[in-house]
Amino acid sequence: MSTMKSSKREPVDAARDAFRDTFSAQPQWTCRAPGRVNLIGEHVDYNEGLVLPVAIDLEIGLAFRRRDDRRVRIHSLSFDETAEFDIDDLAPGSPVAPPPPPSWSVYPAAVAWAMRRAHLPLLGIDATIAGDIPPGAGLSSSAAVEIAFAAAFRQVADLGLSDLELARHAHAAENDFVGVRCGMMDQIASACARRGRAALIDCRSLEVRHIALPPALRMVIVDSGVDRELRDSEYNQRRLECEEAARRLAALDDGIASLRDVPAEAPTSLLDALPAPLDRRARHVVGEIERVRLAAAALENNETERFGELLFASHRSLRDDFEVSCEELDTLVELGRQAAGVIGSRLTGAGFGGCTVNVVSAALVSDFRRYVADGYERLYGRRPRTWVSDPAPGVSVDPVW
Ligand code: GLA
DSSP states (O other): OOOTTTTSOOHHHHHHHHHHHHHSSOOSEEEEEEEEEESSOTTOGGGTOEEOEEEEEEEEEEEEEEOSSSEEEEEETTTTEEEEEEGGGOOTTSOSSSSSOOGGGHHHHHHHHHHHHTTOOOOOEEEEEEEOSOTTSSSOHHHHHHHHHHHHHHHHTTOOOOHHHHHHHHHHHIIIIIOOOOOSHHHHHHHHOOTTEEEEEETTTOOEEEEEOOTTEEEEEEEOOOOOTTHHHHHHHHHHHHHHHHHHHHHHOTTOSSGGGSOTTSOHHHHHTSOTTHHHHHHHHHHHHHHHHHHHHHHHTTOHHHHHHHHHHHHHHHHHTSOOOOHHHHHHHHHHHHSTTEEEEEEOSSOSSSEEEEEEEGGGHHHHHHHHHHHHHHHHSSOOOEEEEOOOOOOEEEEOO
């Protein structure tokens, strides 16, 4: 079994070649920023909890040059469209290139806007962008685009920001310009991940600890192909429910500022005091944060079986208490459970469709993949896309010679 990249052209190479054709000049740098899967810790980043994502071998590639003014010109290979805007013209909701702005350009525009708002002395860029992260599959293609452009703006104006600071600006961009109230997991994973490791992120302190994933294990990502139409509205709804649960618990115990503050061993009567469905939502979040702690310890102690059990338990909690699964995702997890080589399986990302992440013994990856894809095709009449990945490194910028 090969990695995902073996037979494909790297996005960064495609972007570099296209740059010459588009701008009749050499790019000065290339940049790559990966997508991510989350191993465990779902819907807890915006509750200041712990998460354990891994960057994957699917990525966004840029080639770019510094400009002396504050204009940004971007050609997208995937869409075969060019977007153009001036950093000083950007305001949330305003079109970036009249009329009509290409929809994908909202992400680079949002990042430029957030960095400008933070009073960073930005310079314009010419850039080409390519990528192989499937959009809409819950693998954080938008966070990767944001991080790639944040790194490009850092490079051309020599801003001296850390990778974590890039993630902060990208997160502000997504929340305040794009208007999606996500947590910071995806941006930190794309910016700060390390090769061969999962990132244990404390979403309160933003401390990141890198934990090795045993080389005998690989990740198999399976796309349910389910349209996630409901996702943004339901996502924001879950977030509001968590905030409401925290507010009510704070009235009972002033040590509670967010669900992160409810200890895993808190008496069940505390959460039972909440009206439905807030009790279930809180139970998921409190239990999930504890599962991340245990999963990180299991990885560090090489307790693979224990790690896998926690992944399955996370899925059950997302299905029954947080109610963000769907029939197709439950089916994929069930098929995963039956397949050869499985360690653990669960939905990954926001839910309501998208992908499952499966941790599988490296030697049995082909069998696993076939079993799950065959089973899914038999039931739903379509073959799911699958990818095999090892943990990839976070964002990087290289000079073009
Ligand atoms: C999406 C969001 C993340 C996180 C996950 C659920 O991916 O972008 O911030 O909340 O959903 O864990």
